[in-house]
Amino acid sequence: MGVEFQYVHKAFDIVNGKPKYILKDVNLKIETGEFICVLGKSGCGKSTLLNLLAGYLKPDKGRISVDDTDVDGPSEERGVVFQQHALFPWYTVRQNIEFGPRLKKKENVKEIADKYIQMIGLEEYENAYPSELSGGMAQRVGIARALANDPKVLLMDEPLGALDALTRDTMRKELIRIWQLSKKTVFFITHSVPEAVYLADRVVILKDGQVTLDERIELPRPRNIRSPKFEEYVDLFSHSIADAPADEMVIAE
Ligand SMILES: Nc1ncnc2c1ncn2[C@@H]1O[C@H](COP(=O)(O)OP(=O)(O)OP(=O)(O)O)[C@@H](O)[C@H]1O
Ligand SMILES: [Mg+2]
Known part of the structure; x- marks a missing residue:
């Protein structure tokens, strides 16, 4: 169970007739409820890995599963939060959060929204529009909106x-x-090593x-x-990240 x-192999280009693998034989198991941070140099394939788990991309070889079910395209069970929040500008905070549950015709849409508005501490802004929010607030709404779909995994690509x-620290x-509070499995990408050590149960480094x-981070x-x-x-x-420059990386099989 878990992720x-x-x-897992993924190539975007063919070089000299061979796939140039950005990801080559990635094996990783994430327990349910675990907070995992992925670190690695720019261009090492972190976002590619996330996009594969999100179902936006398909692996060339290998398998990705959530609770033993193969990932086959995007799904609400894998909620994605991006660096630039993607809120609907014409909807209020509450309407943005209610969007997913409404689409699924949930009966308790209001209660779900109440719960997450409270969780992110934006009760006073529930009727505000995204343009009226600070970056940190908007990002919290993005997280709440993903959580409102009750995903199994929350995928975050450098969300901060x-x-x-200062806002980042908060x-x-x-x-x-x-x-x-939400007890979700989190797959979190960051460039910041201290951020990973602060957040993660486990840190994974991608290289070559x-x-x-x-x-595992054994800190309370x-x-x-x-x-x-x-x-x-x-x-x-x-x-560990700095040892081999990712820029010089050419992986062919
Ligand atoms: N859709 C695509 N088509 C072609 N090449 C791609 C595509 N997506 C990513 N790549 C290439 O794959 C490599 C890994 O990209 P990826 O975005 O996964 O890196 P990253 O680790 O997330 O980098 P960063 O830290 O800068 O965000 C890069 O060399 C990139 O140019
Ligand atoms: Mg990236």
């Missing part, structure tokens, strides 16, 4: 990347709080098209970013 990548440092804490490190929450152990994880991951 499973088995022998567009926020200023949002990390907020995210942990929401995750602890494969998982080169898979490490809320995490103290100034503790020596925290620094140790940051050092470990930073070195």
